[in-house]
Amino acid sequence: MRPQLLKVIILGDSGVGKTSLMNQFVNSRFNSQYKATIGADFLTKEVTVDNRLVTMQIWDTAGQERFQSLGVAYYRGADCCVLVYDVNNSKSFENLNNWRDEFLIQASPHDAERFPFVVLGNKIDVDESRRQVTQKRVLAWCQSKGNIPYFETSAKEAVNVQEAFAVVARNALQQEAEEQLYVDYPDPIQIDRESTQSYGCNC
């Protein structure tokens, strides 16, 4: 048996900081020398959510918006999708719609309406004057998509990264529980017959 595994997919335009966020969350490190992600890779981290130890498997993808269809194999079974944009780049925000649609098509979750997304506006450490996307605008979008939780983060300065992924984990766990309803019937509690039988008599 594998331990409880939560699969999380990070999507967003190239260069918005997906790889940096993942590394900041998992390894508490920032390295300005990350290479562009080619193909896909994942990191895992054990976290405690609602008193439960779970393993998060976080999938980092190549972010070229025109070269994205690594497809179903990566998206299948996802429990939460993290959408990342760069607050200093409005185009990357405008593309969130496409990323969300793409995800829903590829992963085709049972209940697309309620599938958990989390939106991260990254690079807030950069000078305020460069900011291109207002909070109001993002919040309006998040609201229109079913109240997606939103965080403003900096992978560089480790701002809000742990907090954001804690929410990712919790929502993923809920999603996983809901998906279970579709697939199985309850596991019978395993009783170790050998050891219990011998306790019965002998009186």
Added chain:
Amino acid sequence: MYPEKSHRPCSSDGSLSLSIISSDSMVEIQRTQSEDRSTSVEEEKYRLLYSKSKVYVNPTAYARDNIPGFVALVKREAVNPTYLLAWIPESLLSEKGSGEWDKFVKIEEKAILDEEDEDAVLIDLPTQRPESYAFSVPLTSIYSLQVHPPTLSSWYGSIGINLISGSTLPTLHFHDDESISMTLPSRYARHNSANAYPPSTSSSSRPPTSWGGEDLLSRLRPYAHLLRSTLQPSLFIVDPSKADIDAHTTQIFDDDAVDDILAQSSYASSHSPVPAHLRPRPLSSPNAPTDTAPSPYSNRSSILHRALYPPSISTTQSNSQARMALLQSFSNITRATRYAAQNILSHPLAKPIVPHLPDPVRSLVNVHGDLEWGSWVEKGGVGEFESARVYLARWARIVAEEGDRARKREAQAVPSSSDLVEEISPLGVFELLHSTINLPSPSASRDPEHPVDEELWAKWFAEDGRPKVSIEEMKGQVFRRGITPRGTLRKKMWPFILGVHEWDVTSNERDKRWEEKRNRYHHIKDEWWGVPEVFDRSDILEERHRIDVDCRRTDRTQPLFSTAYEDATVDGKTGKNDRRFTTISPQTSDIGSQSPSNEHIDRLAGILLTYNFYDKELGESISSPLIYGIQREKPGYVQGMSDLCAPLYVVMSSDEELTFWCFVEVMKRMNQNFLRDQSGMKKQLMTLQELISVMDPDLYRHLEKTDGLNLFFCFRWVLIAFKREFPFDDVLRLWEVLWTDYYSNDFVLFVALAVLESHRDMILRYLVEFDEILKYCNELSMTIELDSTLAQAEVLFLSFAQLVADIERRRAEETSNSTNGVLRRRGTSTSGVKASLSKVAMPTLSDNLRDLLKAGR
């Protein structure tokens, strides 16, 4: 009256005052000294230190039979106090009246454990009654705890208690939802809906522990050392001995002697570049267990074995399940103890064993082992070696046994599909051919120790610059020997290998044509350079952003790219016109959100942008239906292109025009990888898949089972020709070999096959999920030895070519035979024809596979 001493002959654990009788698994508490109570009251004081309610014992599988009770930590007051772990059913407590019950509740409510507390709560440990399951045992009599936290599928966590005597106490199930201590408001985790922004940062109300069992463990910790086993993370050893610590920190097994195993494991390979499955195998697999026999491990006693084959699982029905468990735990062990294993293998005393190890284990031998041996001798001594040997030998045996069983199983397996490759032989067509027709084993021809150097290069040309050797000869030399990294020979030779320069012309002619190309480059570049209407057009802005972002994070360890512009203002706001166009980034100034750029990075970006314009021209001129069938959208810049271009820029020592034209040639070879519909990548991975199915059916079937046939774990390898898998200098050596098209235009696929083959044992035996294989392959990056991989790729190619030739020959024979047969039987039944056709068991080779034999463009 007995003198006090005689009451406690081994008073250190107080086992006399409360003796545990255990017959099989029945445990009773006996008050052996009840008649002493009046005289030795001090000894009989039991102080309740900790209690937890609603801990159940489940005597049967039915929930209605579950017995609720209290688990308690009790201190027997004495000069040498004894600490006891007890479980008392509620029924026993209530018999004693509310006073006794209240004590347990009081202690449970008191969150902190305080031995020195004034008002000690003394309890009466209940007398034993076998049917009540009650127990109390000194902590010192407990060997280990099997801890299972709650999961979504089983709500209640549990703890099993194994005694040193070998018996097991009833498993305790923690019903935290009923237990007061776990439902008290202060301990209960409150989680607000996460939808609020900004997110709440308060995490102050975290419960101290997550579930009842963990709480209990934390209470035991002050009184006993609990060692969590690395082999079996749910197992906690109580006050482990030195041997336990060894066994549960690095070692895997602790039973049986092993010396004979080393001999058995000698099936493992030599240093031949031929993949293991192509080498001869032992004819017999002695005592290989059959599938219906009990698991060979079930009668062993190590904790790992017991954990892997719990008696509750019936062996016949769940053999495959148990095997899965074994493989999975091995894959975990492999990862978790990789470094430990590396160190162990680097021990000098391990040296004689290493050649006998299977490849996957051997690959753990530290490449720099020689340097570290000294320190390991000092640290470890012979003891370390003993455990290392046991560890390795057992590992080797498991691997060997697994392999034997897998082979047996496959030999018996009914082919799952009507695939001809499978029908022909479960061992694979390849081995069949080798065994029946005795083809010579091909061998590698490479000689990377003696690369082509300036002297040899000069000898290949006549006075007028016309070469004296053929271009095939030149490429063959490069394939076998490579090019010296010294000086600038690569800069001279690469344009020839790639076809930027023509081969069979005089230097005058060549110079003239080069001049044309130079001009052509600037002509294309001028489409955007200095043309704001183009340069700042929105689609170009996006393209500039994409290119810029990637160039800033490509090969930044290369000296040309490692520095930043010295003057920060350069990165943007200078008024100079040419700076305006050298800075490809669309953001006027973006210091801080990107790695800083420099002049070479900007020039690299400019080359890629220019290629965009060249490519567009090209796209328009060649997208006629005759050439491509359908017009494919040109994708423009795609991630990965900067990785292909940067090494060219470095080797061409930042010569812009040379880099550009080399890049054009590289892209001619690779642009199918970057098509928007991904058809090119799909086709290549499909071809690789077919190649695996022919060359290594075992691996193919394994990938099929693990959902890995899409070969996405080879995606990066193929997309950018292993650029990310080797150190920069090796990439240069690999690429010049690939560009020669010496054996095959798609030699890169044979390199991919070679890498997979050298890790196939590991993949087959330990990796059972798609994501595990992906992770494993991604992590091979920078660990692959280039020359042996190329040697293996060559052997694989030659073997493949032999195979194809042989299949063709046989097919020709078969068809002529069967045509004769048809002629003879003409007019009779058609079933005869069918029968003879079905004997044609040669695999059909797809066009994709046949195309692999094409060499030279």
